[in-house]
Amino acid sequence: MESMEQLYENYAQTVYRYLYSITQNADLSEELTQETFYQAMKTIHQFRGECKLSVWLCQIAKRAWYKELNKNKRKPSVSLDELEAPLPAGRDPEKDVLHNEEKLAMFRALHQLDAKTKEVMYLRLSGELSFAEIGDILGQSENWARVTFYRGKQKMTKGRSEWNRD
CATH class of the missing domain: 1.10.1740.10 (RNA polymerase sigma factor, region 2, helix turn helix motif)
Structure with a gap:
């Protein structure tokens, strides 16, 4: 050891x-x-x-x-001072709202995935880990991580187009 x-x-x-x-x-x-x-x-x-x-x-x-x-x-999680603070100059509240809505939609799509796929997606997107590192962390092969990520993206894309029709 x-x-x-x-x-x-x-x-x-x-x-x-x-x-x-x-x-x-x-x-x-x-x-x-x-x-x-x-x-x-x-x-x-x-x-x-x-x-x-x-x-x-x-x-x-x-x-x-x-x-x-x-x-x-x-x-x-947020202090009262932070809630009362004015928006910094140059910030566009409308863009912030749209950006937050897009993030919310992405997290909704991620939430619909199975646990292993969700973890692979988080590690790749948020942690910017390589497929080899993801496979190592999850006790799988690099190829497994790559395929799981690809299938997760496909499911999220399919889910997003279905949500937009609703």
Whole structure:
């Protein structure tokens, strides 16, 4: 087994990119990466080798993210000062609304996908991970990740055209 220092050197970037793909927050991803390796250090004796080390670390990272989400459910997500602040100069509220509607439609389409396809789509689109990295994280081949992503895009495109008819 590698030393924790070597584990961190070899896998920190993968864990960080995975976390960034699901959090979309660089500071939080860095904090959760540190937490992931802290938890891994505490529980390394429980690693049975049934999966790749990167997969095991990403599972720890996912649990750390869920823990963070649960912790933040108890806090208000937006302060009153932020709600009362005027829009910055140069911002077009109409464009913002249209952009948000497009994002909402995309997330609705993503939500309709099965769990594995959804995870591949998030990792590719948000995390900008390669298909090889996605396959490694999910314990599958690069080709599987590529095909799953392609099929997910097809389903989303088909779903969008059906929604537009409604």
